[in-house]
Amino acid sequence: MKKNDSRIYDPAVECMDRDELHRIQLERLKETVKLVYDKVPMYRERMDAKGVKPEDIQTLEDLSKLPFTNKSDLRDQFPFGLLAADKSEIVRIQGSSGTTGKPIVSGYTENDVEVWTEMVARALAAAGGGKDDIVQVTYGYGLFTGGLGAHQGATRIGAMTVPMSSGNTQRQLMMMHDLGATMLCCTPSYAIFLGESLKELGYDLSEFQLKSGCFGAEPWTEEMRDKLEELFDINAYNIYGLTEIAGPGVSYECPAKDGMHICEDHVIAEIIDPETGEPLPYGTRGELVFTTITKTGMPMIRYRTHDICVLTEEPCSCGRTHVRMGRITGRTDDMLIIRGVNVFPSQIESALLRVSGVAPHYMLIVDRVNSTDTLEVQVELTDEMFSDKVADLERVRDEIKEQIKSVVGISATVKLVPPKSIQRSEGKAKRTIDKRGLTE
Amino acid sequence: MFITQISVYLENNRGTLRKLTGVLASAGIDMLGLSVADTSNFGIARIVVREKDFSAAIAALIDAGYMAMKNQVLCAAVPNRPAGLDSVLAVIDAQHLFIEYMYSFNYSLDGNALMILRLNSDEMDNKAIIRNLTENGVRLLTQEEVNAL
Numbered sequence: 239m240k241k242n243d244s245r246i247y248d249p250a251v252e253c254m255d256r257d258e259l260h261r262i263q264l265e266r267l268k269e270t271v272k273l274v275y276d277k278v279p280m281y282r283e284r285m286d287a288k289g290v291k292p293e294d295i296q297t298l299e300d301l302s303k304l305p306f307t308n309k310s311d312l313r314d315q316f317p318f319g320l321l322a323a324d325k326s327e328i329v330r331i332q333g334s335s336g337t338t339g340k341p342i343v344s345g346y347t348e349n350d351v352e353v354w355t356e357m358v359a360r361a362l363a364a365a366g367g368g369k370d371d372i373v374q375v376t377y378g379y380g381l382f383t384g385g386l387g388a389h390q391g392a393t394r395i396g397a398m399t400v401p402m403s404s405g406n407t408q409r410q411l412m413m414m415h416d417l418g419a420t421m422l423c424c425t426p427s428y429a430i431f432l433g434e435s436l437k438e439l440g441y442d443l444s445e446f447q448l449k450s451g452c453f454g455a456e457p458w459t460e461e462m463r464d465k466l467e468e469l470f471d472i473n474a475y476n477i478y479g480l481t482e483i484a485g486p487g488v489s490y491e492c493p494a495k496d497g498m499h500i501c502e503d504h505v506i507a508e509i510i511d512p513e514t515g516e517p518l519p520y521g522t523r524g525e526l527v528f529t530t531i532t533k534t535g536m537p538m539i540r541y542r543t544h545d546i547c548v549l550t551e552e553p554c555s556c557g558r559t560h561v562r563m564g565r566i567t568g569r570t571d572d573m574l575i576i577r578g579v580n581v582f583p584s585q586i587e588s589a590l591l592r593v594s595g596v597a598p599h600y601m602l603i604v605d606r607v608n609s610t611d612t613l614e615v616q617v618e619l620t621d622e623m624f625s626d627k628v629a630d631l632e633r634v635r636d637e638i639k640e641q642i643k644s645v646v647g648i649s650a651t652v653k654l655v656p657p658k659s660i661q662r663s664e665g666k667a668k669r670t671i672d673k674r675g676l677t678e
Numbered sequence: 679m680f681i682t683q684i685s686v687y688l689e690n691n692r693g694t695l696r697k698l699t700g701v702l703a704s705a706g707i708d709m710l711g712l713s714v715a716d717t718s719n720f721g722i723a724r725i726v727v728r729e730k731d732f733s734a735a736i737a738a739l740i741d742a743g744y745m746a747m748k749n750q751v752l753c754a755a756v757p758n759r760p761a762g763l764d765s766v767l768a769v770i771d772a773q774h775l776f777i778e779y780m781y782s783f784n785y786s787l788d789g790n791a792l793m794i795l796r797l798n799s800d801e802m803d804n805k806a807i808i809r810n811l812t813e814n815g816v817r818l819l820t821q822e823e824v825n826a827l
Contacts, residue, residue: 619687619745621747624685624687624745624747625685626683626685626722626724626747626749626751626796627722627778627779627796628715628717628722628779629778631687631720631722632717635719653689653719653720654687654720655689656687656689656743656744656745657743657745658743659743
């Protein structure tokens with residue numbers, strides 16, 4: 239791996255004393271709440287319905303008095319219903335396609351584009367970016383925030399910015415090679431594809447100058463990081479964001495590679511219990527919720543990301559003081575409640591991976607028998623697990639059962655099924671069948 | 679002295695065994711021996727075929743979605759008379775070997791019944807197991823002898 243030349247873009251802010259940071263957050267939160275109450279009918283109606291006035295926000299804890307905002311609200315208010323600024327003040331629209339129905343869009347004032355740009359600049363600097371760098375942006379350009387977000391950030395740090403957009407693998411590699419790109423901004427899956435193609439097309443890695451990359455826009459794993467760092471001989475950093483809040487850069491990794499620092503001077507992050515909506519303390523896994531405190535175009539109050547992760551306030555070795563979020567381990571959309579316990583398919587997956595020889599091909603079947611929820615976990619057999627002896631198979635099955643019990647906290651019946659009998663999916667894998675008929 | 683057996687994982691569903699025999703029938707495989715170990719949740723079918731049929735049987739099973747693999751077992755010739763089996767098991771017992779499972783075979787050879795044995799030992803490796811059994815008068819068939827059945 240190449241030498242790490244990570245730096246802190248704005249030490250005064252990124253390493254700010256937390257008490258001072260909280261003071262600034264409260265001040266900005268009050269302004270934002272007042273702004274949306276005055277300008278956005280939906281927020282005013284919802285606050286009135288809860289009997290909350292902007293003046294009721296006196297501490298950061300008062301945030302929990304405010305109503306949540308959901309993705310469906312952006313769809314219902316499409317396109318301009320949630321604008322807090324006059325349309326003439328909006329200088330940019332970004333959006334996401336969404337898998338069903340209408341897209342969602344977000345309007346940015348000049349200030350909002352500036353805030354977002356600064357977030358990405360911090361991320362790129364943390365990945366070692368500066369004016370001597372050549373940054374190849376391989377995220378798609380367009381309504382999707384990846385391309386333009388990375389582009390703005392790279393330009394801000396003074397780097398030579400190469401707006402490749404996505405696709406055309408041969409040309410990507412040719413430009414990366416010929417221009418001597420030092421940094422890559424890309425989705426991790428496409429980056430791995432690029433890395434593998436590099437070898438196949440007969441390029442010599444020693445002729446490349448790449449030293450690091452900021453990878454995001456989809457969940458990825460530590461195994462993928464290892465793979466990327468090996469394929470390109472680089473430092474691979476995680477970057478997170480969402481259009482509703484800004485775009486990539488809402489949080490980003492530092493050289494510690496141990497969670498992503500959230501730009502807390504621009505957003506307030508909360509973790510809530512996805513069922514009850516109650517805020518949870520740092521260190522507890524739950525749903526990530528963001529409130530923007532500097533946006534003026536389309537501020538978001540307690541926006542539910544449906545992403546599941548853990549926040550930590552523990553000091554980081556890099557010196558930054560902003561809280562860190564761990565990798566996204568699931569989506570609340572995937573969550574099952576079994577005998578009152580929240581169960582995520584990703585937890586089952588990690589339990590399976592603790593048992594040697596087990597591959598993460600599984601299906602969860604939830605049912606209700608005599609008023610009690612039952613969970614059956616179907617796991618595909620692998621060559622390593624299979625045996626001609628009944629006792630061996632029973633041992634594997636019991637070990638899986640035990641790991642599920644220890645990771646998830648509930649007992650499940652485990653059924654071993656033949657290889658490839660569980661449906662494979664190109665996109666989001668279907669991992670659960672709920673037979674209880676509880677869902678609407 | 680080991681012979682090869684094919685083990686197949688079976689889900690505990692109605693018709694599961696018929697589906698298995700159907701797959702082997704379509705592939706034209708002659709089964710010399712079959713045993714099914716069943717638990718309340720799953721089963722394991724153990725099948726003996728001639729060497730020439732190994733690849734075709736495994737390929738047909740995997741194509742049909744089965745978990746199937748080859749493994750080594752012993753095939754013992756057991757005198758077809760009272761106390762015949764007892765004399766073989768006495769040897770096994772005296773050597774402190776465990777029987778993981780055993781089943782009888784559809785064929786006989788020279789007046790002997792044929793038994794498949796899956797043995798295990800805390801102390802002996804496979805070679806030593808075979809040596810100890812044959813030295814104590816247990817006749818074990820070779821794969822070639824099984825192929826000729």
